[in-house]
Amino acid sequence: MxxxxxxxxxxxxxxxxxxxxxxxxxxxxxxxxxxxxxxxxxxxxxxxxxxxxxxxxxxxxxxxxxxxxxxxxxxxxxxxxxxxxxxxxxxxxxxxxxxxxxxxxxxxxxxxxxxxxxxxxxxxxxxxxxxxxxSLTYGTSYHALVDRARLRCGETVLVLGAAGGVGSAAVDIAQQLGARVIAAGGSDQKLAQLAKFYGVEETLNYSLEGSELRNRVKSMTQGRGADVIFDPIGGDAFQQVLRCVNWNGRILVIGFAADSEHLPKAPTNLLLLKGSALIGVFWGRFTEEEPERSYDNFKQLFSWYEAGELExxxxxxxxxxxxxxxxxxxxxxxxxxxxxxxx
Ligand SMILES: NC(=O)c1ccc[n+]([C@@H]2O[C@H](COP(=O)([O-])OP(=O)(O)OC[C@H]3O[C@@H](n4cnc5c(N)ncnc54)[C@H](OP(=O)(O)O)[C@@H]3O)[C@@H](O)[C@H]2O)c1
Incomplete structure (x- = not known):
């Protein structure tokens, strides 16, 4: 049958x-x-x-x-x-x-x-x-950092949920692009493992920092804030990072792992004050709308992988x-x- x-x-x-x-x-x-x-x-x-x-x-x-x-x-x-x-x-x-x-x-x-x-x-x-x-994690994170945020060598990227799937891929790719990476996660133990596997030098525990998250990011960036913020978690952390983005900064809306039922809202005056941009990322739709560009992204990712640049x-x-x-x-x-x- x-x-x-x-x-x-x-x-x-x-x-x-x-x-x-x-x-x-x-x-x-x-x-x-x-x-x-x-x-x-x-x-x-x-x-x-x-x-x-x-x-x-x-x-x-x-x-x-x-x-x-x-x-x-x-x-x-x-x-x-x-x-x-x-x-x-x-x-x-x-x-x-x-x-x-x-x-x-x-x-x-x-x-x-x-x-x-x-x-x-x-x-x-x-x-x-x-x-x-x-595919999904490296494809998404490359699209987010390269196509959407136009991350440049030497810029500072704050990655939330850095121990997770898209977060760890963002850490790996941002380092390969020559960015300075601040990897933020909810557990010291996971951050220590992340540092070991990916050679990350700067980590931040957002569960311990609470409302101090933004102050810590500012003090790590001489008061200026991060140039690019990669956010796959949403929730309270999103409200914090809106307040520690650099002038001309880009905040990437990737997902809502912390709370998918209550989506965070952004006071637009904060974007105005920093000349910053809140940028949506939807990799699945991107692969449908721009298949050739997506194919080129994978060519780059696979070639980095074969050269031992991604892990x-x-x-x-x-x-x-x-x-x-x-x-x-x-x-x-x-x-x-x-x-x-x-x-
Ligand atoms: N926009 C796109 O195209 C696209 C593509 C793929 C995925 N996504 C989205 O990105 C998000 C992350 O996906 P993923 O596959 O990377 O997930 P994942 O591997 O589970 O990683 C999510 C990370 O979020 C952190 N987190 C914070 N609060 C959490 C909570 N309440 N429950 C679970 N995790 C929490 C966890 O790190 P700590 O424990 O260290 O806090 C975890 O490592 C999801 O919302 C997913 O839908 C979007």
């Missing part, structure tokens, strides 16, 4: 998938089997070897993300693996190619059909686990059946760098 992709079937013996059938916390996910399906025009079928775990996966199973797939669905927006089958109208791929894909969801299953335009070959030196955690760190690895625990590790703020599910 052929089923619609993602439809569970008691008699199916094919593809293991970690499915979400109702909104909730990671314990709603259950390992089931679904049928494989052939790719249609413009699509690839791939064997998933690793699936990166990202904050949007949590929002998606809670029903709080902008994309709401039909039930049942597997979480997992980015994957790495091999091409199994190629649909009509697809060129540039061969069965067996090692690729990354960004399907948006559905990554926590052994096979997935992905639009070919959302896939890229990966460098020979890049293992599947690293490839699976690279994504993975602190947690889980098998597919423990994919829910992978999401819980993110919710519990245990991860430093990235978390990956291996299949």
């Amino acid at each position: 052929t089923l619609k992709w993602g439809t569970p079937d008691d008699s199916a013996t094919g593809v293991k998938a970690l499915l979400c059938r109702e909104y909730g916390e990671p314990d709603v996910l259950a390992l089931e089997e679904i049928d494989s399906r052939s790719p249609g025009p413009g699509e690839l079928r791939m064997r998933v070897r690793a699936c990166g775990v990202n904050f949007p996966d949590i929002l998606m199973i809670r029903g709080q993300y902008q994309i709401k797939p039909d039930f049942p669905f597997a979480p997992g927006c980015e994957v790495a693996g091999e091409v199994l089958e190629i649909g009509s109208d697809v060129s540039g791929f061969t069965a067996g190619d090692r690729i990354v894909g960004v399907p948006g969801f559905g990554g926590m299953q052994e096979e997935i059909v992905v639009r070919a335009e959302r896939c890229l070959p990966i460098p020979k030196s890049m293992d599947f686990d690293v490839a699976a955690v690279f 994504p760190h993975i602190s947690h690895r889980f098998p597919l059946e423990r994919g829910g625990a992978a999401l819980t590790a993110l919710i519990d703020r245990e991860v430093v760098g990235k978390c990956v599910v291996l299949l």
Whole structure:
């Protein structure tokens, strides 16, 4: 029997998938089997070897993300693996190619059909686990710092949520661009690990600093504030950083990990006084609107990776059946760098 992709079937013996059938916390996910399906025009079928775990996966199973797939669905927006089958109208791929894909969801299953335009070959030196955690975070952070903030060598970047996925990628990329990085996070232990893995010299604990965050940033920057502020957390920290941005500064709105229900608001007089800009970043939309530019960004990122200039760190690895625990590790703020599910 052929089923619609993602439809569970008691008699199916094919593809293991970690499915979400109702909104909730990671314990709603259950390992089931679904049928494989052939790719249609413009699509690839791939064997998933690793699936990166990202904050949007949590929002998606809670029903709080902008994309709401039909039930049942597997979480997992980015994957790495091999091409199994190629649909009509697809060129540039061969069965067996090692690729990354960004399907948006559905990554926590052994096979997935992905639009070919959302896939890229990966460098020979890049293992599947690293490839699976690279696209979304490094893609987002590069787009944010280079395309949106136009970060220049020698400028100071304050990265909030620096131990997290997009935060650690921003630290890695900003250092590669020659910026001075102040890495801010909520735990001394995680910041110490971040400093060790990425060679960061200046760190700041925003949970201990409380309302002192802005004063500390100012004192670390001779009273001027940071030139670029990378904010994937929102919440109270956002109100603080609005007040410690340099003249001509850029504040990048990346996400709201601290509180996705109460979005922070900005008093516009603060932007006026600093001649500063509040800049939205939406990497997924960028890849749709400007695919060629996104492709060029990956060419640059992959070439830095191959030259040993970037070093994504993975602190947690889980098998597919423990994919829910992978999401819980993110919710519990245990991860430093990235978390990956291996299949
Ligand atoms: N704009 C885009 O295109 C784009 C792309 C990808 C992701 N995002 C967004 O960026 C945000 C971060 O994503 P991510 O994948 O990097 O997540 P992540 O790996 O879980 O990192 C988030 C970081 O936020 C900090 N944090 C502060 N308060 C938190 C809380 N209440 N719960 C959990 N973490 C908290 C944590 O660091 P401490 O424990 O050190 O505070 C954590 O390391 C999400 O909102 C996501 O939707 C946006």
